[in-house]
Amino acid sequence: MKGMIFNVQRFCVQDGPGIRTTVFFKGCPLRCAWCHNPESHRPQAEILYSEEKCIRCGACAAACPKGLHRLDGEGHSYSRALCDACGRCAAACHAGALELCGREADSGQVVAEVLRDAAFFRESGGGMTLSGGEPMFQPDFALELARTARAAGVHVCVETCGCCAWEALERMIPHVDLFLYDFKLADAAAHRLYTGADNGRILANLAALDGAGAAIVFRCPIIPGVNLTDAHFDDIARLASAHPAICQIDLEPYHPLGLEKAKRMGRSVPFAQDGFLNRDELGPRAAALRARVRVPVTIQ
Ligand code: SF4
Ligand code: SF4
Structure with missing residues (x-):
């Protein structure tokens, strides 16, 4: 099966447990104003x-x-x-x-490329991560990669924004060990403003994944001026408590690395902040969150 990807990156350590090979899909239904992978937005090369x-x-x-x-x-x-x-x-x-x-890739060749690092996966507890872009934007290709890799004994993570048909996510469940599920904003109007899409389906899919017993890491980009607020951390705590399948919360501090890529694509930058959000600045908030939830909270 063919799909459109823009990178297969080896030795990743922030895309799930252990050492991983991450397959970056082209195409995304969202346009998050702070996106650090703007080259993934369009489905074409x-x-x-x-x-x-x-x-x-x-x-x-x-x-x-x-x-x-x-x-x-x-x-x-x-x-x-x-x-x-x-x-x-x-x-x-x-x-x-x-x-x-962007290149059209054959699923068998991608998995063969991933399997070259099987020894590292075994040693480190790692595996393959599907990311992007949005893997569920090419649901058949994502399913084929997950099914083939898992059948070869590879641990599989899928990083998703959750903005997709439930049926597409549901059929992934038997072939995925861990969903890395993004959460940006609970407020529907703010979500539309900053990502270009409604969050109703995203929250419904989170609840459905939880109900299906899938293992979920809650991935929360923290963006100054958007969601670095007490109310947002209340929302993270509330949703983590309401969904027992969430086994970890990752706080992801804003960084501006997408700005340079957007420039290389000749695109305007909707949300430009100069600096990185300092990890130390998130420390007290992470500690306060840890006291409220039953799962580990990391700062990525
Ligand atoms: S600009 Fe480059 S990629 Fe585009 S049509 Fe010309 S040679 Fe091909
Ligand atoms: S003119 Fe510039 S962009 Fe074109 S081939 Fe030479 S170095 Fe590359």
Whole structure:
């Protein structure tokens, strides 16, 4: 089976237990204003351009069959509108200024790539994580990867925003060891404002996963100016207590690493904050949360 991914990253240590290989899916139904993987949003492949790496050699202009790259007195410019992401310019760019983000991948080949690290998984208690983007945006491909890897004895995690049909999540359950379930905001209007989508289905799917007895890590991005509030931590505590399948809470402090990627895609940045949210700043809130819930609380 074929699917669209943009990376298979080895030796990940923050995408579930142990050492993991993470498969990043293209396509996401949300547009979180603080997203650190904006290159995952669109389901199709696209070109990333780093102006500071460009040495103005003109190789891209010679390679592009559509004549979309131009070099003149102003330097190098690139017209994205007509690009079909054939990747020829990126292959010709030896300065690394152009990068093709997204490739159609075969499920069998992806799992074979993942299995190269089976010894590390066994030693560390790790495995494969499906992430993105949103894995459930390509539900058949996600199911095939999870089923094949699990049948080969690999521990499987799925990181999901939960914004998908329940049926798609439900059929994953027998093939997934741990769901890494994102929680951004409980308030419906604020959720729509900052992610572009309603949270009703997300909260309903969380309850359904809980009811089905799936193991869930609650993953909570903490964004200053959005949800770094007492009320939001009350919501995290309330939902963790209401869903016994939640076995851990991960607090994920905001970082601005998505800004540079958005720039490379020629996109405006809806939510720009300069600094990282200091882990120390979250310490007292994490301690207060630990006192209210029955599960471990980590700061990622
Ligand atoms: S091939 Fe790369 S380095 Fe050369 S002009 Fe094009 S973008 Fe710049
Ligand atoms: S990806 Fe293909 S069509 Fe797009 S700019 Fe590069 S060479 Fe041209």
